[in-house]
Amino acid sequence: MLTIHAADLLLPGAGLAPVPDGAVAVDGRGIAAVGPYEDLAAERPGARVRRWPGILTPGLCNPYGPELLERAYHPDPREAGELGTEPITGDALAALDMTEARWGASARRGVQRMMAHGTVAVAGDLWRPAVVDAVQRAGLSMQERFEEPEGTPSLDPFASRPVDDAFLPPLGPEGRDATFAIFDVPTTGDPCEALAEHGAGTCVATVLGGRLVYRAR
Known part of the structure; x- marks a missing residue:
């Protein structure tokens, strides 16, 4: 229609x-x-x-594809009491038992959060099969990143660069x-x-x- x-x-x-x-x-x-x-x-x-x-x-492109999907864990809502609701990175991430299946589930939740910020593409090399599968199944495009983005990785593509660039x-x-x-x-x-x-x-x-x-x- x-x-x-x-x-x-x-x-x-x-x-x-x-x-x-x-x-x-x-x-x-x-x-x-x-x-x-x-x-x-x-x-x-x-x-x-x-x-x-x-x-x-x-639609927007988020420049932090690897940082948000392969270097951060997006907790399941059922884990909120233990892990909170924000992405987990650094030493806290290293302490988790991150199997390939868990990476895939995290990426699916991360992709949903990205789309809730107008994101339809991610930039940067993704190498984990479960993460790549989650991105492709959602329909997001993957773009080459010609330089490392500045600023702190964020779900908001407007947060670290001019609006037009997003x-x-x-x-x-x-x-x-x-x-x-x-x-x-x-x-x-x-x-x-x-x-x-x-x-x-x-x-x-x-x-x-x-x-x-x-x-x-």
Whole structure:
């Protein structure tokens, strides 16, 4: 079914001008059109409409793939009483009995947390088979990292670099994979400043290849 995802502001990326009340029309896994919601809706009267608060942007790439998925353990919610809820690293990680199966389960939870921050790609070399399998099954793309990223590894791709650098290629033209995210941040003023200030934890939805893979409750 053709679906139109509309938001208060569309930020296409690559320096393209923001579109107030903008939208992306999705047909299958691809983009059918990008532009003002009224135009897209008028051309597609039978489309299902999903309306979101905030800013719709290209999907994000997290530069800390190995650090977050192969050098950190994401506890199972059932372990929260013993291990807490935040990723475990360093000496605390070394003290855990990390089997390949446990690495795979951790990576699946880590990937879900990434998608809840608008992430649809990770950068860096992944070598653990269970981790690679988790990333591929989720549909995230893996990108080469040409230099070591600065800053502390974070689930928030906006935390350590300019907002524009976190975006994948811009939305459009027609035929490109429908991969984007929506962040519930203020739309007055500079949208990049709003995203940087409030962070990717404000993500309300992530669409990957036309699939809604994350939706905030």
